[in-house]
Amino acid sequence: MSAEERVEFELDMLACSIAEAFTTGYYYALEKDRTSIAEFYCPKLAASDSTIPFIAWNGSVYNDGIEFQNYFEMLTHTHYDLEALDCNILNPKLVDAAAVRGGTADDAKDLDRRMAVQVVATGSVRLEEPLKGPIREFSETFVLVPNPERLPSAKPTFEKGWQKEWLIQTQNFRFTEWGANEVGGGNAIPKEVVMKTNGVTEGRNKGIAQQFAAAGLLGKGKARA
Incomplete structure (x- = not known):
């Protein structure tokens, strides 16, 4: 193996470690530490x-971590089980070499603290209640960028868990299926009748808030279907 291949x-192995540590910390926060989501x-x-x-x-669509946290704090129980995890290095030199604290200032080095990483997670989420709540499949894609306030030391290992060394820049979450008894008055939404209106997915004249309320995601008093 050449030096370049090494x-x-x-870097590929580090991207895998980032993906694992990030998803462990993030999905734990969604379930049990929602006051930290914005971080x-x-x-x-x-x-x-x-x-x-x-x-x-x-x-x-949300353009603020605090806004998204406020929304998620209204939801009922969620528990995520990941079935597959993938990652890619999007840009190994996103952060300028001179901006790396304690770095070499060499553009060809310190890539392990400068790179942007794409993380793709798929799995299932249990809604409403821990044991008997409905389970839905989901797919989620993140782009993580280095946190300038918490750049890790060289060759980070995440032995102490996720310390938010990388932050979410973009995120796209989708449920990939719905239960037949939860949307559209007892019938699942066929793919051919799902449409987008003003950026909000709708099916059978039900907006996204109504769909979530029907699925039991929104807590009582938070929204109405």
Whole structure:
């Protein structure tokens, strides 16, 4: 294995470690530590053509980690089980070499603290209640970028768990199936009648908030179907 291949291999292994540590910490927060959800996202930055973080959650868009946390705190029980996890290095030099604290300032080095990583998670989530609640399949894609306030030491291992060394810049969550008794008055939404209106997924004239209320995601008094 050449030196270049060795570097590429080590970065790929680090990306896998990032994906595992991040998803462990993030999905734990969604279930049991929702007051910390906003800390997983990069600070809000608005530009003329885009805003980050960009959070698309099953058809609803949020541009602020706090806003998304406030929404998620209204939901009833959620427990995630991951079935597959994938990752890719999108940009190994996202952070300028000179900006790495304690780094070499060499553009060809310190890539393990400078790279942006894409994480794709698929699995199931149990809703409403821990043991008997309905289970739904989901797919979720994240783009993680280095946290300038918590850049890790060289060759991070995450032995102490996820310390938010990378933050969510973009996120896209989708339920990939619905139960037949939970949407559209007792019938599942066929793919051919699902449409998008003003960025909100609708089926059989039911908006996303109504679909979530029907599925038991929204707590009592938080929203109405």
